[in-house]
Amino acid sequence: xxxxxxxxxxxxxxxxxxxQPAPLVAVEPPAPIPAASQPAAxxxxxPFRPTVRPPVAVLTVFDDGKTxxxxxxxxxxxxxxxxxxxxxxxxxxxxxxxxxVELTYQVVGGLHRWVVTxxxxxxGMFVRVSRTAxxxxxxxxxxxxxxxFDAPRADAGxxxxxxxxEAGFSETHDLxxxxxxxxxxxxxxxxxxxxxxxxxLVKNEYWIGSxxxxxxxxxxxxxxxxxxxxxxxxxxxxxxxAEHHKTPNGLWLRMPQITxxxxxxxxxxxxxxxxRVK
Numbered sequence: 260x261x262x263x264x265x266x267x268x269x270x271x272x273x274x275x276x277x278x279q280p281a282p283l284v285a286v287e288p289p290a291p292i293p294a295a296s297q298p299a300a301x302x303x304x305x306p307f308r309p310t311v312r313p314p315v316a317v318l319t320v321f322d323d324g325k326t327x328x329x330x331x332x333x334x335x336x337x338x339x340x341x342x343x344x345x346x347x348x349x350x351x352x353x354x355x356x357x358x359x360v361e362l363t364y365q366v367v368g369g370l371h372r373w374v375v376t377x378x379x380x381x382x383g384m385f386v387r388v389s390r391t392a393x394x395x396x397x398x399x400x401x402x403x404x405x406x407x408f409d410a411p412r413a414d415a416g417x418x419x420x421x422x423x424x425e426a427g428f429s430e431t432h433d434l435x436x437x438x439x440x441x442x443x444x445x446x447x448x449x450x451x452x453x454x455x456x457x458x459x460l461v462k463n464e465y466w467i468g469s470x471x472x473x474x475x476x477x478x479x480x481x482x483x484x485x486x487x488x489x490x491x492x493x494x495x496x497x498x499x500x501a502e503h504h505k506t507p508n509g510l511w512l513r514m515p516q517i518t519x520x521x522x523x524x525x526x527x528x529x530x531x532x533x534x535r536v537k
Contacts (some may be wrong), residue, residue, distance in 0.1 A: 429442045
């Protein structure tokens with residue numbers, strides 16, 4: 260008799276799968292098993308799972324404002340998410356391109372992994388990170404804000420103190436900062452297709468947050484913590500980094516591609532996802 264779903268569920272809960280068949284009568288007694296080869300008497304079987312085929316990746320489409328949502332098991336080698344095309348379509352999000360990202364299955368060195376690739380979309384793909392080095396032209400999300408990082412000029416280091424001490428210097432400047440070829444690093448807010456405030460990074464540390472004391476302040480952003488993201492200069496080469504400390508809404512870095520061997524979260528348009536490889 261074929262087991263019902265309730266039968267299987269009950270079997271998993273009790274450790275017994277359905278009815279046990281009647282014992283077979285052996286024609287000959289089996290040869291004794293050496294003591295060293297006998298399994299531990301207390302050991303019980305684990306739930307079945309495939310041992311030859313690759314594990315199934317699970318894509319979670321987060322519900323708005325939630326940490327869970329719809330789960331989609333990806334059983335093929337590729338999976339496309341887009342606004343009007345693909346295996347998962349989200350037509351109501353105008354910031355998602357027609358074909359936005361592609362998830363592909365790979366085996367490298369015997370390890371199963373998935374690769375998420377931005378298909379040259381207009382608004383890009385952002386990956387949740389706890390800490391990251393900031394390369395020139397890096398884009399990242401903080402709360403409801405989007406920022407662009409400009410690395411300093413190669414010879415800007417020796418001139419930072421001079422720039423900071425100029426009469427009338429303000430940390431927030433327009434894009435035209437004068438004819439000087441020496442510029443420190445800068446962070447610019449991107450507002451749609453427009454450019455917002457630009458902050459020159461002449462100190463070694465800055466905070467982005469809703470607290471008015473933060474040099475880069477987002478006072479009206481409901482998704483931004485009082486001290487949300489720390490920008491700091493450090494490391495052997497004195498490069499700039501960004502990090503957040505377990506904020507609910509996180510820090511999201513624009514990336515063209517991400518390799519997932521365990522779990523990762525990414526955002527396209529205003530939709531957030533999680534990909535888990537089990």
